[in-house]
Amino acid sequence: MDFFATAAKGTEPALRDELIHMHIGRVRADRGGVHFTGSLEGAYKACLYSRIALRVFLHLRTFEALDEDGLYDGIRSMDWDEHLSPSHTLAITAWCRDSALTHTNYVAQKAKDAIVDQQRDRHGKRSSVDRKDADVPIFVHLVKNQATIYLDLAGQSLHRRGYRRRSVDAPLKENLAAACIRLAGWDRKSPFCDPMCGSGTLAIEAWQWSRNIAPGLSRKRFAFERWPSFDSSARKYMSELREQARADEIEDGPEIFASDLDHKAVMASEINAVAARAKIILDKKSVLDLAPLSPPGFVISNPPYGQRLMTDREFYGKLGRKLRTLSNHKVALLLIKESMERDLGLRRDKFQIMFNGDIRFRLTMFTIKHGKNKVSSKASWHKNDRPSVDKKHHRAKKASPHKGSSPKGSSPKGSSPKGSSPKKSSHKRSPWDEVKRGGHKH
Numbered sequence: 001m002d003f004f005a006t007a008a009k010g011t012e013p014a015l016r017d018e019l020i021h022m023h024i025g026r027v028r029a030d031r032g033g034v035h036f037t038g039s040l041e042g043a044y045k046a047c048l049y050s051r052i053a054l055r056v057f058l059h060l061r062t063f064e065a066l067d068e069d070g071l072y073d074g075i076r077s078m079d080w081d082e083h084l085s086p087s088h089t090l091a092i093t094a095w096c097r098d099s100a101l102t103h104t105n106y107v108a109q110k111a112k113d114a115i116v117d118q119q120r121d122r123h124g125k126r127s128s129v130d131r132k133d134a135d136v137p138i139f140v141h142l143v144k145n146q147a148t149i150y151l152d153l154a155g156q157s158l159h160r161r162g163y164r165r166r167s168v169d170a171p172l173k174e175n176l177a178a179a180c181i182r183l184a185g186w187d188r189k190s191p192f193c194d195p196m197c198g199s200g201t202l203a204i205e206a207w208q209w210s211r212n213i214a215p216g217l218s219r220k221r222f223a224f225e226r227w228p229s230f231d232s233s234a235r236k237y238m239s240e241l242r243e244q245a246r247a248d249e250i251e252d253g254p255e256i257f258a259s260d261l262d263h264k265a266v267m268a269s270e271i272n273a274v275a276a277r278a279k280i281i282l283d284k285k286s287v288l289d290l291a292p293l294s295p296p297g298f299v300i301s302n303p304p305y306g307q308r309l310m311t312d313r314e315f316y317g318k319l320g321r322k323l324r325t326l327s328n329h330k331v332a333l334l335l336i337k338e339s340m341e342r343d344l345g346l347r348r349d350k351f352q353i354m355f356n357g358d359i360r361f362r363l364t365m366f367t368i369k370h371g372k373n374k375v376s377s378k379a380s381w382h383k384n385d386r387p388s389v390d391k392k393h394h395r396a397k398k399a400s401p402h403k404g405s406s407p408k409g410s411s412p413k414g415s416s417p418k419g420s421s422p423k424k425s426s427h428k429r430s431p432w433d434e435v436k437r438g439g440h441k442h
């Protein structure tokens with residue numbers, strides 16, 4: 001069976017590594033996600049364990065759809081009894097580009113008609129539509145007149161872990177935070193600190209990863225648990241998988257610190273950490289008062305890009321001088337502009353471009369060398385470091401069957417400094433992001 005797990009753009013390599021570690025089948029990173037081939041059980045595992053995936057799709061069929069009849073006939077010719085009965089609810093999300101059919105709403109409508117007409121013919125009754133919480137969420141992807149039909153295993157996007165009770169301006173999505181931590185090469189043993197923690201997402205994700213807490217455990221059930229194919233043996237498998245995941249959790253792990261200048265952010269982090277069962281060591285203080293971790297560890301943070309009290313340049317200059325005092329630490333910062341890196345005055349090891357909704361970030365990584373407060377120019381993070389992933393993205397774009405698409409979602413609420421609004425993607429929208437926002441549903 002063929003699957004496609006979606007991820008925020010730029011985090012595909014991290015998702016690929018994560019899926020490889022799960023031993024769920026053959027994996028191949030692509031633009032916007034990772035293809036994998038394996039069993040349904042492997043896909044169940046991905047839903048339960050992946051920290052980085054947003055959705056997991058099961059590929060059903062690809063066919064040519066030059067017009068509405070082609071689309072209707074193609075969908076109607078599939079055996080929908082395999083996937084849902086009239087007592088199951090459905091929702092259809094559609095995406096189209098470079099095709100004769102141009103309206104996603106219309107495509108979704110036609111797809112729904114084809115399915116429910118088949119049901120009416122066969123059973124005299126049909127499934128009803130539930131846009132918010134369907135038993136069987138279906139995704140229609142139409143590019144260059146090729147329609148691909150998928151089932152969405154998770155239902156609700158996997159980044160919704162259920163612990164975000166309070167938020168702050170410009171929070172990171174949980175899956176993006178998890179990807180940053182993985183891409184930064186944190187070993188899950190060294191102390192971890194986010195000194196500008198906002199609602200605590202990075203610290204909570206670090207805690208859960210270091211304690212081996214499966215992110216999907218907080219979810220009562222996934223959409224696939226309501227499918228007709230989810231029989232008693234699948235139910236048994238899933239219950240054993242959950243049991244095993246609970247048994248694999250570990251008590252001990254490194255200390256995880258988080259702090260913020262803003263009292264409300266510290267409060268939000270505390271509330272979220274309690275909801276996530278995470279014992280984060282929280283403090284209200286400025287990053288400019290940050291002391292070295294003992295033993296030296298990882299500082300991973302998403303600094304503000306809308307400072308009111310200081311100009312960005314001043315702030316980043318001071319931040320760079322502070323970070324230089326953290327001998328033998330690794331630092332990874334999510335920056336929205338390259339100029340911020342210059343203002344820090346630190347020389348990076350490498351960077352990775354990624355997106356939080358519409359906002360383009362550079363996860364920029366530094367090694368603070370021992371002794372002379374110097375930053376390293378050639379520090380190694382891990383074996384297959386690259387100076388930049390831009391070229392890789394270019395290659396991925398060429399190779400992708402969905403080329404030309406890229407994630408675009410809702411923008412964070414954070415304010416931005418004058419004349420330096422966060423960079424938005426200049427790429428076309430991605431179908432995968434459309435799905436995670438609900439898209440056009442019928």
Ligand SMILES: C[S@@+](CC[C@H](N)C(=O)[O-])C[C@H]1O[C@@H](n2cnc3c(N)ncnc32)[C@H](O)[C@@H]1O
Pocket residue numbers: 168169170171172173195196197198199200201202259260261262265285286287288302303304305414
């Ligand atoms: C972009 S937000 C971080 C969002 C966070 N990653 C999340 O997921 O919620 C930046 C945070 O930096 C904090 N901040 C700004 N200046 C600071 C300073 N000098 N010291 C510590 N925190 C600061 C802000 O209060 C804000 O919560």
